[in-house]
Amino acid sequence: xxxxPGLAGYLLLLTLFLLPPSVHAHENRTAENKVIHxxxxxxxxSIDGRLDxxxxxxxxxxxxxxxxxxxxxxxxxxxxxxxxxxxxEAVYFGVMMYDAEPDKIVKRLARRDRPWDADxxxxxxDPYHDHRTGFYFTVNAAGIEGDGLMYNDTRRDSDWDGVWxxxxxxxxxxxxxxxxxxxHTIRFTRQEIYTxxxxxxxxxxxxxxxxxxAMIRRGExxxxxxxxxxEGIEHITPPMRLQAIPYLxxxxxxxxxxxxxxxxxxxxxxxxxxxxxxITSNLTLDMTANPDFGQVEADEAVLNLSVFEAFFPExxxxxxxxxxxxxxxxxxxxxxxxxxxxxxxxDTRDGDAVLQERPPATSIITAAKMTGRTQSxxxxxxxxxVTAEEYATLVDTVLxxxxxxxxxxxxxxxxLRLKRDILNNSFVGMxxxxxxxxxxxxxxxxxxxxxxxxxxxxxxxxxxxxxxRTGQDVRKTGIGTEIRLSKRxxxxxxxxxxxxxxxxDFAINxxxxxxxxxxxxxxxxxxxxxxxxxxxxxxxxxxxxxxxSWNLDGDKLRQxxxxxxxxxxMSWWWTNIGYGRNLSVLDDVETRDNGLLRLxxxxxxxxxxxxDFRKNVSGGLFLNIGGDRDGDFRSVSLNTRIRIKxxxxxxxxxxxxxxxxxxxxxxxxxxxxxxTTQIPVFGKLDTDRFSVVTRANITFxxxxxxxxYNQLFFASGAYKSYKALTSPDTFGTLTPGLxxxxxxxxxxxxxxxxxxxxxxxxxxxxxxxxTQARSGxxxxxxxAFGRNLAGIFDAPxxxxxxxKFNYWWNM
Numbered sequence: 062x063x064x065x066p067g068l069a070g071y072l073l074l075l076t077l078f079l080l081p082p083s084v085h086a087h088e089n090r091t092a093e094n095k096v097i098h099x100x101x102x103x104x105x106x107s108i109d110g111r112l113d114x115x116x117x118x119x120x121x122x123x124x125x126x127x128x129x130x131x132x133x134x135x136x137x138x139x140x141x142x143x144x145x146x147x148x149x150e151a152v153y154f155g156v157m158m159y160d161a162e163p164d165k166i167v168k169r170l171a172r173r174d175r176p177w178d179a180d181x182x183x184x185x186x187d188p189y190h191d192h193r194t195g196f197y198f199t200v201n202a203a204g205i206e207g208d209g210l211m212y213n214d215t216r217r218d219s220d221w222d223g224v225w226x227x228x229x230x231x232x233x234x235x236x237x238x239x240x241x242x243x244x245h246t247i248r249f250t251r252q253e254i255y256t257x258x259x260x261x262x263x264x265x266x267x268x269x270x271x272x273x274x275a276m277i278r279r280g281e282x283x284x285x286x287x288x289x290x291x292e293g294i295e296h297i298t299p300p301m302r303l304q305a306i307p308y309l310x311x312x313x314x315x316x317x318x319x320x321x322x323x324x325x326x327x328x329x330x331x332x333x334x335x336x337x338x339x340i341t342s343n344l345t346l347d348m349t350a351n352p353d354f355g356q357v358e359a360d361e362a363v364l365n366l367s368v369f370e371a372f373f374p375e376x377x378x379x380x381x382x383x384x385x386x387x388x389x390x391x392x393x394x395x396x397x398x399x400x401x402x403x404x405x406x407x408d409t410r411d412g413d414a415v416l417q418e419r420p421p422a423t424s425i426i427t428a429a430k431m432t433g434r435t436q437s438x439x440x441x442x443x444x445x446x447v448t449a450e451e452y453a454t455l456v457d458t459v460l461x462x463x464x465x466x467x468x469x470x471x472x473x474x475x476x477l478r479l480k481r482d483i484l485n486n487s488f489v490g491m492x493x494x495x496x497x498x499x500x501x502x503x504x505x506x507x508x509x510x511x512x513x514x515x516x517x518x519x520x521x522x523x524x525x526x527x528x529x530r531t532g533q534d535v536r537k538t539g540i541g542t543e544i545r546l547s548k549r550x551x552x553x554x555x556x557x558x559x560x561x562x563x564x565x566d567f568a569i570n571x572x573x574x575x576x577x578x579x580x581x582x583x584x585x586x587x588x589x590x591x592x593x594x595x596x597x598x599x600x601x602x603x604x605x606x607x608x609x610s611w612n613l614d615g616d617k618l619r620q621x622x623x624x625x626x627x628x629x630x631m632s633w634w635w636t637n638i639g640y641g642r643n644l645s646v647l648d649d650v651e652t653r654d655n656g657l658l659r660l661x662x663x664x665x666x667x668x669x670x671x672x673d674f675r676k677n678v679s680g681g682l683f684l685n686i687g688g689d690r691d692g693d694f695r696s697v698s699l700n701t702r703i704r705i706k707x708x709x710x711x712x713x714x715x716x717x718x719x720x721x722x723x724x725x726x727x728x729x730x731x732x733x734x735x736x737t738t739q740i741p742v743f744g745k746l747d748t749d750r751f752s753v754v755t756r757a758n759i760t761f762x763x764x765x766x767x768x769x770y771n772q773l774f775f776a777s778g779a780y781k782s783y784k785a786l787t788s789p790d791t792f793g794t795l796t797p798g799l800x801x802x803x804x805x806x807x808x809x810x811x812x813x814x815x816x817x818x819x820x821x822x823x824x825x826x827x828x829x830x831x832t833q834a835r836s837g838x839x840x841x842x843x844x845a846f847g848r849n850l851a852g853i854f855d856a857p858x859x860x861x862x863x864x865k866f867n868y869w870w871n872m
Contacts, residue, residue: 095275095289097123097259102146102153108239110230112144112155120144120155123274126263130271131599133279133592137272139235141182141263147294151243156182158263160235167266168202168231170708170760172768172818174209174219176201178674178704180266182238185211185288187258188249189343189434192286192486195258196247200227202236203707204763212385213512214486215284220381223247224824224869245300245871250436251342254295258288266675269633279592282550283518286486301872302339306824308332308867310353316859335379344433344441349379352425355863356828358814362774364750366725368650369576373397383432386442387478389510390525390543393492394476395574399446400425403469407453414464418454423469425449440490442478447471450499470499474572487513492527496571504531504571508541519550531568539567539578556587565613577650580618584608600629612649616657620644625667633673635681641665643688647789651726652741657789658726663688677704685718692723692745708760715753719844722747724792727780727804733796742800743792744780749844751775764820770813775849777807779842805842809853811835824869832861 102116122142128135144155158180160166169179179201187195193214199207206227209219223246229238249255261274275289314327333351340346354377365371375381380396387394400423407416428446435441451469456462474497480490489511497503508527515521524544531537541564547557561582569575586606595601607622625639641664648658665687672679680701687694696718703711725746729739757769783800787793817829837856839849 095125097143097145097289097291099152099291099293100146101295102148106146106148106153106239106241108226108228108241110228110237110239112157112237112239116146116153117144117155120146122157126261126272126274127276128270129273129276129278131269132594134276137263138268138270139265141261141272143261143274145291147297149297151241152186152294154184154238154240154242156238156240156261158182158235158238160265163231163233163235165267166202166231166236168236168707169205169704170203170763171201171205171710172758172760172766173205173763173820174207174222175758176205176207177264178266179203179205179264180236181264183262183264184240184242185258185260185262185285186242186247186291187211187285187288188247188255190256190258190290191434191438191482192258192288193482193488194434194440195285195288196221196223196242198223198225198227198240198242200229200238200240202229202231204229205760206763210383210385211285213388214286214514214518215282216385216388218381218385220378221383222378224871226823243300244297245302245304245339248343248345248433249299251299255291255297257291257294258285259291260288269675280550280552280590281518282521283486286518299342300339302337302345303872304337304824305870305872306335306337306867307870308334308353308865310355310863310865312355312861312863314859314861317857340431341433343435344431347379347382347430347432348427349425349429350427352377352379352428353865354378355861355865356816356818356830358770358816359772359812359832359834361754361772362752362810362812364748364776364808366746366748366778368653370570370574372574379428379430383430383442386432386440386480387444387476387492389490389492389508390523390545391508391510391527391541391569391573392575393494393506393508393527393569393573394444394478395570395572396444398496398570398572399428399474400448403451403453405468405470407455407466407468409455410457413459414455414457416453417456417463419468420451420453423448423451423472438482440478440480440482440488442476442480444474444476446474448474470501472496472498476572485514486518487511494569494572502533502536504568505529506569506573517550519548521545521547521549523547527567527569529566529568531566531571537566537568539564541567541569541578552590552592554587554589556585558585559583579612579649580610581612582608582610582619594631597631598628599631599633600627602627614649616647616649618646618649620646623665633675635671636669638668639666641687652786653726653729655729655739655741656786658741658786659790661688661691663690663693671700674702678702689720690723690725692721694718694720694723710758712756713753714755715751717749717751719749720747724784725780727783728800728802730800733799740799741786742795743784743786744804745782746778746780747844748776748778749846749849751846751850766818768814768816768818770815772810772812773850773853774811775807775809775839775853777805777839777842777844777849779805779844803841807839807841807843807849809835809837809839809849809856811853811856822869824871826867828863828865830861830863830865832863834859 100120106114126137140159142157146153167179176199181201183199185197195211208223210221226241263272277287310331312329336348338346357376360373426447431443450471452465453468475495477493493507495505506529510525513522527541529539543561545559563578565579567578588604591601603626610619611617621643623641627637645662651658667685669683671681683698685696698716701713722745724743727742727744732738732740752774755771759767783795784792785795813833815831819827835856835858839852
């Protein structure tokens with residue numbers, strides 16, 4: 062087996078991990094144990110932004126905040142007082158945020174879950190009191206709400222949306238927030254007397270100040286595990302939590318005549334329902350029938366020249382909520398496999414039939430998800446879904462009749478996840494998946510994973526071992542392993558080292574996501590940071606990373622290292638710079654199973670700068686240059702944010718990249734000297750890619766907003782200097798006439814999404830959506846920027862206008 066590169070670096074990193082905990086003891090201060098006592102309200106509370114209800118007079122205010130930003134451990138510049146009461150329906154928080162200059166309070170409107178660019182108060186609750194999971198609820202000085210889940214102690218999921226209420230009011234002393242969190246929104250186990258975890262965070266935006274009630278210092282790992290406590294809640298009962306959200310949808314589509322729209326237009330009406338049922342006080346069942354995700358914006362267009370599948374994030378609400386339960390190191394569950402684009406082929410009857418209609422996605426008939434946590438500390442997750450068979454419609458041009466050919470069988474998908482808490486805020490878990498398609502053998506995976514936290518969360522040891530069983534005629538079993546040792550806490554030094562090993566037959570892509578198998582990966586990194594102001598900087602960081610990989614035949618596939626530094630200046634600007642080098646290695650996939658390819662060594666560099674995000678105009682610039690295989694590449698990207706008014710924001714993100722003279726595989730052609738073999742044909746490829754994403758948000762009130770999304774994209778590629786790969790290290794002259802195709806390309810597209818959202822009552826929403834999709838092609842290989850950009854608007858367009866109405870019904 063090939064000797065591992067950079068062994069001295071890995072040994073140095075390992076030495077860092079093996080240092081006794083006492084070496085770092087001064088870096089690991091424990092958060093102060095703080096308690097808030099809840100008072101039962103004897104009278105009702107009106108959520109109106111005024112603390113004049115009788116219940117607030119009986120609740121003693123708490124304060125004791127500590128500044129974390131910009132000067133850690135200093136007293137806050139403004140005082141904050143919090144009162145808490147509860148009744149049989151909900152918990153209530155009354156927060157008085159004093160401000161010596163109330164006219165300077167930043168109260169910007171934004172869409173839901175984007176309350177951060179203003180003064181805000183955030184309430185984080187751990188109702189299981191397991192020190193790992195919880196909910197956060199944020200409201201800013203303009204009344205914009207944001208919420209989400211907390212899991213694995215330090216992770217957040219902002220896609221979760223709860224149904225709760227808040228109100229704010231600016232006063233001559235500062236501003237007030239009243240928050241009501243109903244019990245049906247959070248999960249907890251029934252008890253006589255409750256103790257919950259709690260923390261508060263206040264932002265004073267103009268000062269870039271963050272004040273914490275239970276202080277969590279920079280360099281201290283952990284979040285939920287360092288909360289204070291709520292005491293005094295007694296004799297409340299978790300509600301049954303039965304919720305129904307039926308929806309009604311009507312849409313119209315106008316598009317050029319094509320296989321997807323044979324009439325050039327289409328109209329659709331759909332009904333469906335989402336149900337949420339609390340099986341127990343801490344187990345919830347979510348079900349959906351005939352779901353629709355028409356309000357979800359399209360995926361960004363990309364140019365993928367590799368043999369590996371491009372990864373796209375999940376955007377569908379049903380699959381996003383609670384998805385953190387199914388996170389594992391090796392990605393055994395990739396929910397976008399459910400409802401995927403049909404993958405089957407159809408019979409053209411030797412060219413006598415032409416495609417008339419093909420569905421873009423597989424229909425989901427029904428799906429169910431059960432998530433929760435037992436009183437003994439076991440997290441449970443279960444997903445089950447059924448998708449319909451899909452057909453392509455074709456026309457026989459000889460016999461002149463229409464027929465259908467199946468391109469996707471009916472399928473069922475099942476996922477089981479269990480995770481058990483153990484000592485020291487750690488866990489062990491297991492996961493199993495099964496994808497069964499009619500007429501095919503099922504694909505199954507199963508794995509065990511763990512996360513062990515040591516020395517007060519300063520060190521962690523995480524990993525997973527998984528098996529897969531796939532194949533049709535020949536069933537194959539594969540195994541995969543991933544382990545990671547990390548030092549996450551500490552004021553100055555952190556790092557990790559990770560190993561991943563995947564056998565040749567390890568295959569999880571029927572329901573998971575994996576780029577490749579047959580590989581060993583070894584990666585490591587050390588980061589050195591300074592978190593306190595020094596000279597002209599506020600923060601500094603220096604990182605060193607190295608990695609190596611090889612396949613099971615011992616072929617070295619990657620060997621590289623990089624170093625980078627980042628600095629936050631006193632002006633609140635950030636800058637970063639980095640250098641890396643790829644050493645010469647082999648590529649075992651570029652030729653599509655037709656031999657190895659030697660990749661030469663190359664260097665790469667990057668530099669970036671980001672301005673003070675508090676300004677009405679802010680942004681960042683990023684430059685990247687270096688070698689790409691045996692050629693070179695360069696890219697530039699800009700991220701600009703313009704706040705026209707307190708309720709209007711525009712973000713523009715252009716990116717342009719190009720590569721020159723990169724040897725890329727074109728095709729494998731038959732070898733005239735030996736018809737049992739093929740010759741890999743390569744060409745020198747020049748590519749140009751341009752993308753600009755524009756997002757605009759207009760927020761009228763906290764419940765009424767208009768969002769706009771647009772991506773313009775084009776990519777061109779021109780091949781030249783065709784050659785034959787004669788050995789991994791050598792290209793030879795290509796025999797004239799052996800390859801005569803033109804692989805040049807030029808693709809253009811535009812996706813537009815305009816979404817009007819009105820939450821006319823808590824949990825109930827009306828959506829009006831307009832989408833436009835344009836796609837086409839230009840002159841193959843044409844890299845002219847102006848012609849390609851203008852050509853996007855000449856491409857045929859497909860327009861959809863959709864109205865979706867849903868109603869949240871709590872029973």
